[in-house]
Amino acid sequence: MTQQRLMSAAPEPGALLPVMGALLFVGMMGLGYYYNVTFVQIGLTDLGRRRLGLAADEVAGVMAVLALATSAVALATGVWLRRSGGSRDMILKLRLAAGVVVAQTLLTVATPLIDSPQAYLGWVLLASLALGVGVPATFGLTVDLVRVRWRGAAAAAITAIAYVAAPLGTGDWTIEHFTRQLSWLMIPGAVAAVALAWAGGPLLRVWSQQHARPEYGQGRYVRPTRDGRPAPRGRLLLALVLMFGVFFVDSFGFLRLLETPVYMANAWHAAELGPRLAIAIAHAIAALIGGVLYAKLGERHLLIWVFGLFALVHLMYGIDARLGGSGQALMTPLLYAVAVSLYTVVTFALWADLSTPDTITVHAALGVALSAWTATFLSTALALRWEAAGVSLREHLASVEAIALVAFAGLLLLALLPRRRVAR
Amino acid sequence: MRRWLATVLALLALTACDDGVLELAVVFGGTLEVGAATPRDGVLLVLDGDLRLEPSALLRGTVVVLGGRAVLDGRVVGDVIALSGAVLLGEEAHLTGDLAVAGDLERHPLARVDGRVTLGSAVPETFAGLLRAGPSSWRSVLGRALWLALLGALATRFAGRAVRRLVEAVRRHTLTALALGTLALVVGLVLVVVMAFTVVLIPVSLLGLVLGLLAMLAGWSSVGIALGALVARRLGARTAPGWSQAMAAALGVFAVATLLGAMERVPFVGGLVALGVSAVGLGAVLLTGFGSRRFVPEDAPGEFA
Numbered sequence: 001m002t003q004q005r006l007m008s009a010a011p012e013p014g015a016l017l018p019v020m021g022a023l024l025f026v027g028m029m030g031l032g033y034y035y036n037v038t039f040v041q042i043g044l045t046d047l048g049r050r051r052l053g054l055a056a057d058e059v060a061g062v063m064a065v066l067a068l069a070t071s072a073v074a075l076a077t078g079v080w081l082r083r084s085g086g087s088r089d090m091i092l093k094l095r096l097a098a099g100v101v102v103a104q105t106l107l108t109v110a111t112p113l114i115d116s117p118q119a120y121l122g123w124v125l126l127a128s129l130a131l132g133v134g135v136p137a138t139f140g141l142t143v144d145l146v147r148v149r150w151r152g153a154a155a156a157a158i159t160a161i162a163y164v165a166a167p168l169g170t171g172d173w174t175i176e177h178f179t180r181q182l183s184w185l186m187i188p189g190a191v192a193a194v195a196l197a198w199a200g201g202p203l204l205r206v207w208s209q210q211h212a213r214p215e216y217g218q219g220r221y222v223r224p225t226r227d228g229r230p231a232p233r234g235r236l237l238l239a240l241v242l243m244f245g246v247f248f249v250d251s252f253g254f255l256r257l258l259e260t261p262v263y264m265a266n267a268w269h270a271a272e273l274g275p276r277l278a279i280a281i282a283h284a285i286a287a288l289i290g291g292v293l294y295a296k297l298g299e300r301h302l303l304i305w306v307f308g309l310f311a312l313v314h315l316m317y318g319i320d321a322r323l324g325g326s327g328q329a330l331m332t333p334l335l336y337a338v339a340v341s342l343y344t345v346v347t348f349a350l351w352a353d354l355s356t357p358d359t360i361t362v363h364a365a366l367g368v369a370l371s372a373w374t375a376t377f378l379s380t381a382l383a384l385r386w387e388a389a390g391v392s393l394r395e396h397l398a399s400v401e402a403i404a405l406v407a408f409a410g411l412l413l414l415a416l417l418p419r420r421r422v423a424r
Numbered sequence: 425m426r427r428w429l430a431t432v433l434a435l436l437a438l439t440a441c442d443d444g445v446l447e448l449a450v451v452f453g454g455t456l457e458v459g460a461a462t463p464r465d466g467v468l469l470v471l472d473g474d475l476r477l478e479p480s481a482l483l484r485g486t487v488v489v490l491g492g493r494a495v496l497d498g499r500v501v502g503d504v505i506a507l508s509g510a511v512l513l514g515e516e517a518h519l520t521g522d523l524a525v526a527g528d529l530e531r532h533p534l535a536r537v538d539g540r541v542t543l544g545s546a547v548p549e550t551f552a553g554l555l556r557a558g559p560s561s562w563r564s565v566l567g568r569a570l571w572l573a574l575l576g577a578l579a580t581r582f583a584g585r586a587v588r589r590l591v592e593a594v595r596r597h598t599l600t601a602l603a604l605g606t607l608a609l610v611v612g613l614v615l616v617v618v619m620a621f622t623v624v625l626i627p628v629s630l631l632g633l634v635l636g637l638l639a640m641l642a643g644w645s646s647v648g649i650a651l652g653a654l655v656a657r658r659l660g661a662r663t664a665p666g667w668s669q670a671m672a673a674a675l676g677v678f679a680v681a682t683l684l685g686a687m688e689r690v691p692f693v694g695g696l697v698a699l700g701v702s703a704v705g706l707g708a709v710l711l712t713g714f715g716s717r718r719f720v721p722e723d724a725p726g727e728f729a
Contacts, residue, residue, distance in 0.1 A: 274527070285606070292603035296721040305607065312611070316618055320472070329471045329491030329509075331614060338610070 017206045021145035024196075026154050028097065029138060029348060030161030031189060035182060037166050039108065040066075040131075043178035044124070047111065051175060052120055056259075060384050066124045066131075067377035071369035073132020078365025081136055087361040090144040090208035091197070093137045098193035100134035105186040111179050139364030142352035143211045148220050149295070155348035156291025159341050163283035167268060167276040211357040220353040236354045236363065240370055242303050243350070245407045246343045247375035249310050253400040254336075255383040257317065260393060267333035275330055279337045286338040290345030299346045299353075300411060306346075307408035309339035314401035321394045347372070451475050451492060458483055458498070470494055470509065471617070479516040489527065503539065513537075565685025569678045576645040576652075576677035577670040586715025587673070590646040591653065593708035593719045600721065602700060605643070605707030609699070612636050642714060643705020644684070645677050652676020 044066070048059035077096075081087045107127055114120050146154045169181065196203070211217040221235050257263045267275050293302055316332045351367040352360055386396060455474040458464050463482040468475060472492040477483055481498035489506035496504065497514030503521035504511060510528035513519075513535035522539035529543065580587050593601055616636065619629035652672040684701060687694035711719040 272527075289603040289607050292599055293607075296597070296600040297604075298722040305611075309611065312615060312618065316614075319618070323472070331471055331490050335611070335614060338607075 017203065018147065018210065020203070021207045021210065022147070022150055022154055025141055025145040026157045026161070028141075028193075029158045031185065032134070032138060033158060033162040033344075033348075034165050035104070035186075037162060038169075039175075039178045039182055040127075042173050043111075043175040046173060047114065047175040048120060052114070052117060054117060054120075057384055057388075058117070060380050062121055062124055064377050064380055065121065066128050067373040067380075069125060069128035070132045070135070071373040071377075073129055074135040074365040074369045074373075077133050078136040078362040078369075081140065081361040082359065087140060087359070088211060088357045090141065090211065091200075091204055093140045093144070093361075094200075094204070095197045096133055096137035097141065098190070098197035100130045100137065101186065101193045102190045103130040104134075105183070105190040108179055108182050108186060111175060135368045136361035136365040139351055139368065140361040142349075142364075143217055143219075143355065143357045143360045144207055145210070146352070147215050148218070148353065149215070151220075151349040151353060152291040152293075152295030152345065155294065155345040156287045158348050159287035159290065159344040160284045163287065163337070163341055163344070164280045167279045167283070168273075171269075171271070171273075171276070173269060217357045219355045222354065222356055236366075239299065239350055239354060240367060242300070242407075242411070243343075243347065243367060243371035244375045245403075246303060246306055246310075246346075247372050248379050249307070249400055249404045249407070250340060250343070251376045252379035252383055252403070253310065253314055253317075253397065255380060256387070256393060256396045256400075259387070263317070263333075267330065275333070278330060279333055282334040282337040283341045286341035287345055290342040293342075294345055294349055299350050300415060302342050302346055304408060304411045304415060306339050306343045307404050307411060309335055309342070311401050311404035311408055313339060314397045314404065318394055318397040318401060321397060460498075477517075479514070486521075562685070565682060565688075569681035569685065572641065572645055572648065572681045573674040573678035575641065576649050577674035579642075579645060580649060580673040581667060581670040583715070584669075586712075587646070587649060588715075589712045589718050590642065590708050590715045591650045593711045594646050594650040594704060595654075597708075597711065597719060597721065598704055600719075601704045601707030601711055603707065604710055605703030605705065606699075608706055608710055609703055639706055639709045639714070640702060643702060643707070643709045644680060645673075645705070646708050647701055647705045648677030648680035649673040650676065651680055 044063065045059055048054045048062060049056065054062075081093070086092045104127070107123060107130065111123070114123055142151070265271075267279060270276055290302060293305075313332055313336045316329070316335070320329065320332065347367075351364040355363040383396075451468070451470040451473050455476055456468075457476045457478065458481045459478045460480045460482075463484065466485045468483065468485060468487045470487070470489045470492045474492060475487065475489075475494045475496075477494075477496045477498040477500065479497045482501070483496075483498065484501040486502045487494055487496070487500060487504045489504075489509045489511060491509045493510045493512060494504065494506065495512045495514070496517045496519070498516065499518045499520070501520045504519055504523050504525075506525045506527045506529075510530070511523070511525050513529075513531040515532045515534045517532065517535040519535075519537045519539065522542070523537045524540075524542040612632070616629050616632050619625035619632065649672075652675050653669075655676065656672040680701065684698050687697045690697075708719075709715075
């Protein structure tokens with residue numbers, strides 16, 4: 001179906017409903033991402049290491065299973081939704097998302113029952129199934145609920161919600177704390193999601209047709225090709241490579257910092273509120289900056305800043321490590337927070353801007369699976385191997401800095417190359 | 425030729441500010457000693473290493489500790505704020521302002537603090553203090569404003585096209601300029617310090633500092649010129665290209681520079697306003713490459729792919 005026919009078929013919704021839809025999306029993704037950065041990334045590791053007494057490489061192995069299984073399920077779900085036409089079906093995507101929230105709530109509440117490595121692995125496999133379905137379903141809702149011109153702002157709000165709440169609400173990094181905290185949020189959230197997805201009535205009717213309007217359905221970087229079909233051309237491939245690089249650099253560096261207690265105890269895991277509040281504020285301001293710059297300058301410009309910042313931050317950590325590793329300077333984690341917020345904004349806006357309602361689920365699955373989860377898996381494996389091989393903290397940080405610098409220089413060159421003007 | 429003229433004028437303007445354009449010193453490793461014979465003015469930022477204020481030494485300005493230690497045994501005319509790291513107040517320490525410490529504090533019983541003492545989680549006040557700096561003297565503010573006004577007038581007269589692009593970015597893309605400028609200010613400052621710390625990159629760091637200050641000057645001037653043009657239009661004054669436009673620009677720049685100086689005296693809000701104006705100006709300079717190209721947002725028709 002051509003865009004023109006879609007445009008003429010779309011109704012004109014009221015002013016309030018589109019805003020409500022965007023707020024629903026921001027709230028849902030903000031909570032989901034908070035769950036990911038706290039419960040999944042920190043809580044599951046604590047569960048394996050502290051409660052089950054597993055070795056670091058065993059826990060890393062289980063987390064690798066989580067990454068790969070989630071990627072596989074996300075890709076399969078994305079392709080299925082694309083082929084079955086479910087990618088355009090907002091109500092189906094919302095119901096899948098509600099189902100994922102219910103499943104993840106049950107799994108979260110059930111974590112106290114995990115008492116063996118087998119149960120731990122089983123839990124992770126079930127979580128992979130839920131998360132894998134959740135990625136294309138929730139990201140797929142972007143084209144239904146968030147106007148193209150609102151996407152920078154929406155992504156900034158999601159990033160700010162997750163990254164302000166994470167350092168402020170997580171002084172205690174234990175699975176028990178996360179389970180208690182998230183159960184309070186997720187149980188009412190699951191009830192509300194199910195109620196909305198199955199009894200949303202008029203709201204759903206309006207929202208489910210918004211993707212047919214060009215201001216929702218045609219991504220910012222989607223251009224008509226010669227045969228008239230909208231496609232993002234080579235930009236999707238480059239975006240996949242760049243986002244893989246960003247996730248890899250972040251994860252590869254941060255994994256080693258996580259294993260260096262002094263860098264955590266003076267920043268993300270500080271006993272006092274001061275440093276954590278400063279990090280939360282840095283995240284929020286950077287998210288707002290990211291939202292504005294994404295909308296006006298595009299993702300490549302932001303990624304130049306991100307790679308440059310990662311190189312600078314790892315240089316600063318390297319200098320600190322050379323001086324004995326006091327880890328006292330708060331500026332370094334603050335700049336780290338800025339880099340993370342900037343690229344998180346890109347993550348939440350880019351895949352929809354490279355997609356149409358038909359392709360969003362498969363593009364989101366490709367983006368999140370290939371860039372985020374695969375990069376995390378590979379960086380975890382490499383970091384563990386380097387640690388086992390006796391690579392020092394300084395050498396590790398210098399390598400991350402070098403990778404980030406190469407990416408920074410490459411992107412800068414790309415930005416300086418003569419560009420082609422596109423006729424509209 | 426005009427570009428060279430603008431550069432020379434900007435450098436002249438830099439030298440005209442008798443207190444320096446940015447009164448800021450950073451301790452990043454090692455020890456900075458302030459003795460009785462070497463009093464210091466302005467903000468002192470301790471990122472790592474030690475700041476040592478000897479007995480009977482004078483430090484006029486705010487001390488901000490984000491890491492490392494501030495060992496103070498002299499007189500500080502201003503606030504001391506430590507978000508992290510440690511503050512040690514010796515027997516002869518005398519702080520005339522507030523003391524806010526979220527990190528470690530060791531205080532001799534005879535150490536004097538005239539202002540409020542906040543410890544631990546009273547962080548909002550700490551942040552309010554972070555943006556407070558010792559104000560410049562009025563003579564310095566007016567001198568800086570006059571030089572910047574002259575710079576603005578000459579730039580408008582002799583580099584009209586570049587100025588128009590800069591002013592357009594300030595007026596039509598204020599939020600984008602603010603966002604980019606804020607990011608560049610924060611990262612640029614740290615980058616200059618870190619490069620200096622590597623020793624081998626000290627020349628690059630100095631070059632970056634000069635470029636950064638030139639960009640700030642151009643940015644402040646752009647905001648002022650935009651303001652001058654706006655006021656002239658509101659008042660119905662016709663400003664033809666040439667000296668009348670240059671006069672409007674000079675008045676606008678003078679107003680903005682004086683306002684920034686006045687804002688230094690307003691706690692918290694003043695710092696935020698100054699930071700905002702500086703960020704918008706710097707952002708406009710970056711968006712247009714010092715006025716060498718027109719900024720077109722990526723979402724506008726006819727964009728590049």
